[in-house]
Every structure is written in structure tokens, then in C-alpha cells.
Amino acid sequence: MNLESLLADRLASSFAAVAGGGPVDPVVRRSRRADFQAEAALSLARRLGRPPREIAVEVVERAALADLCSSVAVSGPGFVNLTVADELLGRLVSELAADPRLGVPVTPTPETVVVDYSAPNVAKEMHVGHLRSTIIGDATARLLDWLGHRVVRANHLGDWGTPFGMLIEHLIDLGESTAASNLSIGTGSKLPIGAGSELSVAAGSELPIGAGSELSIGDLDSFYKGARAKFDADEAFRQRSRQRVVALQGGDESTVRLWRRLVAESESYFLAVYDRLDVLLTRPDFVGESHYNGMLGPVTDELDRLGLLVDSGDAACVFPPGFPGRDGEPVPLIVRKRDGGYGYPATDLAALRHRTRELGATRLLYVVGLPQRQHFEMVYVVARQAGWLSPPARAEHVGFGLVLGPDGRKLASRAGDSVKLVELLDEAVDRAAALARQKNPRLDPAAVAEVAKAIGIGAVKYADLSADRTRDYVFDWDRMLALHGNTAPYLQYAHARIRSIFRKAGGPVPTGVPVSIGAPEERTLALELLDFGAVVGTVERTLEFHRLAGHLYAVAFSSFFEHCPVLRAEPAVRDSRLVLCDLTARVLRQGLHLLGITAPDRM
RNA sequence: GCGCCCGUAGCUCAGCGGAUAGAGCAGCUGCCUUCUAAGCAGUUGGUCGCAGGUUCGAAUCCUGCCGGGCGCACCA
Structure with a gap:
């Protein structure tokens, strides 16, 4: 309570x-x-x-x-x-200390929640544009899972659509083996795929990737750009690409095989990035757009039967009420395009219907940038009209703002194009390693590597999650890696310092010890610790992770550690304070864990 | 034109109906025989974009305006 x-x-x-x-x-x-x-x-x-x-x-x-x-x-x-009353505080803290869940009960009303996030495009590099969705979605999945909900992580990969015509033609032009090696084995590689990478889906592939092979971080991008350049310049190539799209959609065997190859290579690459980012997504969570292909026709038919479908200039549309366009006329959700193809609205509708009907989800979360707000609102309205989204099921757009550069504009590389995610993560870890070496020369190289990953990746994630999600935020290395203020390293350090106290203390954490609250700093800390459950409950509802971040900062920012010596205190006080220390460390570690951030024991 | 989001300290951000608006950074003053100084304390700094309104009470809610960003039919 x-x-x-x-x-x-x-x-x-x-x-x-x-x-x-x-x-x-x-x-x-x-x-x-x-x-x-x-x-x-x-x-x-x-x-x-x-x-x-x-x-x-x-x-x-x-x-x-x-x-x-x-x-x-x-x-x-x-x-x-x-x-x-001090006695009450002491008693409540004792109870909290004995609670492995730190005052956060398992939800009495578990739901099936689908979290749609990350969603990179096959055969394209992951870039900063995927950062926020991946980080926020991961925190969402972690938090709801810990609360006892059935969480379905849905990585809605861009693995289908017209671009695949040109990508497959490009693959053929380069020669599959050349292209595959181009895609999968690069020289400047930094991302080991490892022996466990599965490529069995790419049946008959000429170049199975074995142990130790590596995926170049640069080549996916050049592959896509190469295809794009040819598509823009060469009419014949364009023509072939269009035919290839038709073949793909028609299920042509060799075309499908090449497509699978592209998808599989990309998936391996994404997994390597997720591993680097310390994100929970695994291969079974990859449910790309192509997964819904077979449902697009039936979804359209059902909309038609319900009388929602309107033929507008040969395109099959639904006009949900309340969305006037530039000219004041209603804006349609185009389910089937004039050329007979299905666009993303159809896929989104099919996915939504699948999630409520087949997966039994009652909470659908879409961790997607704010600019797409209207699109999703329209999808939800149509889904409600069609009866695919009715209470208790509801859909929420978990929107977020842009990552800005120091110039206050959308973060971009010096050349002006988007920043590759792996490069950004490498830099985060490199910077953190330099910091760790400088600040704590006693750490051995292995420890530096481990600490650097926790701090570097943690800093990037925390910078994202500690500010109001709906606002743009400025990406600033120095600020996010600062040891002062509301940053991941500060919280991690606070945690590590407490762990250090226990190493010095020698014995185990005292249990069943009465906690006595006397000093004002103890009161403040105790009140904060007792609030953890309520904060997590709020975030469960609002998905405003900066509230959890702010709470953790308040816990770590306690003057307790300055004013209340632990090991030097007389035995009863010492035990009581050790309990407070342990509880603080556990709240910090668990809270950070919910945000997807590791808290090392020493740093 | 319509719609959505945002204007809080020099900078980056909290606070979103309650009593004197808070942090960090930057600036200034101090604190290392340290439970890890990767730390701490003190201090300077704000007509909360502007103007109305609602309320016992407004940075917070409503309306209008100004400034910035984004979206509005076959790309996702």
C-alpha cells in the first residue's frame, strides 16, 4: 500500500x-x-x-x-x-526492502499489449530516425512485461512494396554472389554476426555465412543507393523493376527466393544493431509488412461489405469523418491504389485487425513519430467503424519528436544525410570508454569495455527517455555523458557507489533489521523510495518515461549519502542505513533496467 | 485554409490547478588524511511568448494574437 x-x-x-x-x-x-x-x-x-x-x-x-x-x-x-511518523516510515521501508518487486505489484488486470516499434526498412541502413522508436518501444515492452502484461513486440519491418522491384533487379545485376558478399561481408566491418546467424531461409543461397563472418555497416546503404541511382537514371531498369514487383507479388519462385535473401541479410544486420543497443527485439518479433499480404484482400472485402469503401477515381478509399484536407474536402484512407496495389494504410488496417482478432490484444501501441499522428488517427477511426477496435480494446499513438543537432535542426551528418545508427552507437561507446579510462585508471581493459557499453548506450537511451517524449530534443554528447545532472552516468555512478559500500561492508545485506528513520535526509530518501510503485503505475498508463527518469534522479540525488555515514555508524544505525542503501541501489537498478539501461556494480 | 505540437533562468530541460516557479550546465564562493572528488555545499540569474477570460487561486484550464515546427489523396 x-x-x-x-x-x-x-x-x-x-x-x-x-x-x-x-x-x-x-x-x-x-x-x-x-x-x-x-x-x-x-x-x-x-x-x-x-x-x-x-x-x-x-x-x-x-x-x-x-x-x-x-x-x-x-x-x-x-x-x-x-x-x-518516523516509526511508520521505518516500518514501510522495512516492508519495501522485503519485497522483491520494490512496491510495484503485478497488475491485477493483465492485458495483451502489442507494441509496434523500431520498424526499419529491409536493405536500408538503420539511422537516427529509428533511434527513438526503438528505445521508447523497448522501454515500453520492458515496463509492461514486468508489470505482468502479455507483451507482443512487433517489429513492423518495411519488407515489402515497390522498392523491392529495384532492389532485386540490382541484386541480379551485381550477380547474386557478388551482391550477397557485398551485402554481407565487408572489409571495414565492425559488427560480427557470429556463428548463430540463421540463413536457412535463404534456401539455395550461394554464400552461406558462417562463423566469424561479418556484416559491413556501410554496404547496405551503398547497395540501396546503387539501386536507387539506377532506378532514377535508367528507364530500362525502371521497367524491369516494375515487372519484378509484379513477379514478386505474383509469388514467382526465384524472385521470392531473392527477396527472402535480402530480408534475411537485413534481419541479421538489424539483430546485430539491436544487440549493440541492448534492445530485446529478436527474430521472432520481426513481423514485417509482407506478413499481412494475404490479409489485404479480405480486409478490403470486409470494408466493402460494411459499406465503408468508396470508389474514388479508381482507388478504393474509406473516408473517415473528421479529417478535412487542404481543400476542405474529406481526406481518404487509400486502401487500394488506382493501380490495384495496396498501400500502407491497408497494411496498417490488416495488422490492427490481426492484432485484436487473432492475437486478442486490448492495448495497441504504435511507437511512431509525431508527424504520422493523423494517419494513425484515421486508421483507428476506420478500424472502429469496421468493428475491429472496440472497447476494451484501444489503440494509442505513442508519438515522439525529432532528434535535433546542435544547430537546432534535425540531426544530420556533416554531409547532410542521416546519421547511421551504428556509427552513433560506436561513438557513444568510444566516448564512454575514454571517460572510464580517464576517471578510473584502476579498471582493467575488459572492465572498461563492459562499463563503456553500459554507460555509452545508457547515456544515449537516457537522453531520449528523460525528456518529454512528445518534444524534440537536442542531441549533445557532452551533456548526456556528463557525470552531473539528470544523466545515465550520474545514476549509474550513484548505484556503483552504493555497491562499493557493500563491498567494503563485507557481509550480506542485513535482513529483518528494523529500519529507523531519524535524520531528515533519511526521511527524504525513504519518502522517495516509497513512491517508486506509484511512479511506475503512472508510467504504465501514460508511457511518459521521463517521469520514471525524474524519480530515479530524485532517488539518486539524495543528500543521504553525504550526510549519513553508513559504515562508520553504530551497529543498529549502520544496519538500518545499509537497508536504505540496498533499497536505493535496487530501485535504481530496477528503474534503469525498465528503461533498458544497465547499472554496473563498479565503474 | 484546416488540424496537431511547441514557446519557462544565458544554454538544455522539469513542473501542467494550489502556498516564495525547480534541476543540470555555464558564472561566482568554498570543500580532497574521500563509505569511488566520476562527489558535495553555497550563491547569482525568471514580466513562465503577448493580451483577455474562468477560478478563492493560473506557468498549468479557455479564447484570441505573435513566433517556431509538422501534417493534410495513391511514398512509408
């Missing part, structure tokens, strides 16, 4: 009694003047026609809070200031 609701429960009845009516929310909030304050008297004043102070005084007289609070006082215009 969290402290805030414990107090609110007690106060609710006194407020209700004073108000003489139905239930009243006491509006208990954290306060700077006490531990908590109840604000309801202010809003009640008008309704009751009485001065708020008078109401507050009466509430305090009626409230049975003696066992919870050491002080209950009316203050200012009518606030009820509550100071929690």
Missing part, C-alpha cells in the same frame, strides 16, 4: 463527513512544507459556503491519523500539512 493512498483513504472519510455529501478526494500531494498536504478544503469552501481554514480544522479534528502522522496541521489558506 503506498503512503499517499494510505493517507488519502484516512482523510477521505473525514472530508466526506465534513462535506456532508458524497465521497471527496482529499487531494493528497507531496509538499515542500511537510511530507504531504491535503488540498481539498480549498475547493470545498465554495460548495459549503464556509471558509477553507474552518473546513480544514474540522477535518483534522475528525481524522484518525495519530498512528500514521507525527504532525497534522492546518496551514496557509486551508492546507492540511501531514508529517509522517
Whole structure:
């Protein structure tokens, strides 16, 4: 039971009694003047026609809070200031310490949640544009999973569509083996695929990739660009590409085989990037657009049967209400294009229908950039009209802003094109390694490598997750890797310092020890730790991860460690403080873990 | 034109109905025989874009305006 609701429960009845009516929310909030304050008297004043102070005084007289609070006082215009009794705090902290879930209960109402995120394009490089979706989606999956929901991670790969005509033709032009080696074995390679990479899907492939082979980070990009350049310049190539698309869609065996090859190579590459990023996505989570091919016709037919489909200039459209375009006329969701092909709206509708009908999902999350908001709103409206999205099932667009460069514009390389994700991650780890070597010369090279990955990747993720997701944020190495302020390294360091205390302490974490809260710094820390569950609950609902980040920062930023010596304290105090230390470290580690960030034991 | 998002300290950001608006960085003052100084304390700095309105109370809600970004039929 969290402290805030414990107090609110007690106060609710006194407020209700004073108000003489139905239930009243006491509006208990954290306060700077006490531990908590109840604000309801202010809003009640008008309704009751009485001065708020008078109401507050009466509430305090009626409230049975003696066992919870050491002080209950009316203050200012009518606030009820509550100071929690030290004994209660100590007891609650002891209970929290004994709880492996740190005050975060498994959800009583588990749902099937589909998290649609990352979604890179096959045969293209992953770039900064995929960073936020991947990081936010991963945190979403981790958090909801820990809360006990059934999480379906859906990596909606761009593995289908007209570009594959040109990509396959390009593959043929280069000669499959040349092209494959071009794709898979590069010289400047940095990303080992490892022996476990599965390429069995590429049946009959001429160049199976074995142990130790590596995927060049640069070649996917040049492959795509090569195809693109030919497509733009060469009419004959364009023609062949179009025919190849038809062959692919028609299921032509050799075409499909080449397509699978492209997809498989790309998937291996993506997995290597995800491993580098420490993201949970695995091959079974790759459910690309092509997966829905067989459903596009039936989805269209069903829309037609429901009378939602309108023929508009030979394109089959749905016109959801409420979306006027430039000319004031309704904007359509184009399900089937004039040329008979299906566009992404059809795929999105098919995927949505599949997720609610077949997977039984009741919460559909789309971790996609804010610019696509209207598109998804339209998809949801159509899905509701079609009966594919009805309560309790609902869809949420988990939108996010841009990653900006120091110039305040969309982050780009010096040449102006998008920054490759692997290069960015390499730089993060390199910078973190330099930092680790400089700050702690005692670390051996293996430890430096491990710590550098945790810090570098953690810094990038935390920079993303610690700010309001819906806003753009400025990507700044120095700031995200700073040891001060609301950064991953600061939190990781706070964690490592506590672990260091335990190494010095020698023995195990004391259990069953009474926790005594005396010093004000202990109070502040205890109150913060007791709030972890409520914060995680809020984030479960809102997916505003910066609230969790802010909470962890408040936990780590405690002056407890400056003012309350642990190992030097007398035995009883020492044990009590060791419990607080351990709890702090566990909250930090678990909280960071939910954000996809590793907290090393030493750094 | 319509719609969505955003304007808070020099910079980067919290706060989104409650009592004197908070952090970090930068600036200034201090603290290393340190439970890891990869740290801590103090201090300077704000007509919360502007103008109305609602409210006992507004950075927070509503309206209008100004400034910035994005979206609005066959690319995803």
C-alpha cells in the first residue's frame, strides 16, 4: 500500500463527513512544507459556503491519523500539512526492502499489449530516425512485461512494396554472389554476426555465412543507393523493376527466393544493431509488412461489405469523418491504389485487425513519430467503424519528436544525410570508454569495455527517455555523458557507489533489521523510495518515461549519502542505513533496467 | 485554409490547478588524511511568448494574437 493512498483513504472519510455529501478526494500531494498536504478544503469552501481554514480544522479534528502522522496541521489558506511518523516510515521501508518487486505489484488486470516499434526498412541502413522508436518501444515492452502484461513486440519491418522491384533487379545485376558478399561481408566491418546467424531461409543461397563472418555497416546503404541511382537514371531498369514487383507479388519462385535473401541479410544486420543497443527485439518479433499480404484482400472485402469503401477515381478509399484536407474536402484512407496495389494504410488496417482478432490484444501501441499522428488517427477511426477496435480494446499513438543537432535542426551528418545508427552507437561507446579510462585508471581493459557499453548506450537511451517524449530534443554528447545532472552516468555512478559500500561492508545485506528513520535526509530518501510503485503505475498508463527518469534522479540525488555515514555508524544505525542503501541501489537498478539501461556494480 | 505540437533562468530541460516557479550546465564562493572528488555545499540569474477570460487561486484550464515546427489523396 503506498503512503499517499494510505493517507488519502484516512482523510477521505473525514472530508466526506465534513462535506456532508458524497465521497471527496482529499487531494493528497507531496509538499515542500511537510511530507504531504491535503488540498481539498480549498475547493470545498465554495460548495459549503464556509471558509477553507474552518473546513480544514474540522477535518483534522475528525481524522484518525495519530498512528500514521507525527504532525497534522492546518496551514496557509486551508492546507492540511501531514508529517509522517518516523516509526511508520521505518516500518514501510522495512516492508519495501522485503519485497522483491520494490512496491510495484503485478497488475491485477493483465492485458495483451502489442507494441509496434523500431520498424526499419529491409536493405536500408538503420539511422537516427529509428533511434527513438526503438528505445521508447523497448522501454515500453520492458515496463509492461514486468508489470505482468502479455507483451507482443512487433517489429513492423518495411519488407515489402515497390522498392523491392529495384532492389532485386540490382541484386541480379551485381550477380547474386557478388551482391550477397557485398551485402554481407565487408572489409571495414565492425559488427560480427557470429556463428548463430540463421540463413536457412535463404534456401539455395550461394554464400552461406558462417562463423566469424561479418556484416559491413556501410554496404547496405551503398547497395540501396546503387539501386536507387539506377532506378532514377535508367528507364530500362525502371521497367524491369516494375515487372519484378509484379513477379514478386505474383509469388514467382526465384524472385521470392531473392527477396527472402535480402530480408534475411537485413534481419541479421538489424539483430546485430539491436544487440549493440541492448534492445530485446529478436527474430521472432520481426513481423514485417509482407506478413499481412494475404490479409489485404479480405480486409478490403470486409470494408466493402460494411459499406465503408468508396470508389474514388479508381482507388478504393474509406473516408473517415473528421479529417478535412487542404481543400476542405474529406481526406481518404487509400486502401487500394488506382493501380490495384495496396498501400500502407491497408497494411496498417490488416495488422490492427490481426492484432485484436487473432492475437486478442486490448492495448495497441504504435511507437511512431509525431508527424504520422493523423494517419494513425484515421486508421483507428476506420478500424472502429469496421468493428475491429472496440472497447476494451484501444489503440494509442505513442508519438515522439525529432532528434535535433546542435544547430537546432534535425540531426544530420556533416554531409547532410542521416546519421547511421551504428556509427552513433560506436561513438557513444568510444566516448564512454575514454571517460572510464580517464576517471578510473584502476579498471582493467575488459572492465572498461563492459562499463563503456553500459554507460555509452545508457547515456544515449537516457537522453531520449528523460525528456518529454512528445518534444524534440537536442542531441549533445557532452551533456548526456556528463557525470552531473539528470544523466545515465550520474545514476549509474550513484548505484556503483552504493555497491562499493557493500563491498567494503563485507557481509550480506542485513535482513529483518528494523529500519529507523531519524535524520531528515533519511526521511527524504525513504519518502522517495516509497513512491517508486506509484511512479511506475503512472508510467504504465501514460508511457511518459521521463517521469520514471525524474524519480530515479530524485532517488539518486539524495543528500543521504553525504550526510549519513553508513559504515562508520553504530551497529543498529549502520544496519538500518545499509537497508536504505540496498533499497536505493535496487530501485535504481530496477528503474534503469525498465528503461533498458544497465547499472554496473563498479565503474 | 484546416488540424496537431511547441514557446519557462544565458544554454538544455522539469513542473501542467494550489502556498516564495525547480534541476543540470555555464558564472561566482568554498570543500580532497574521500563509505569511488566520476562527489558535495553555497550563491547569482525568471514580466513562465503577448493580451483577455474562468477560478478563492493560473506557468498549468479557455479564447484570441505573435513566433517556431509538422501534417493534410495513391511514398512509408
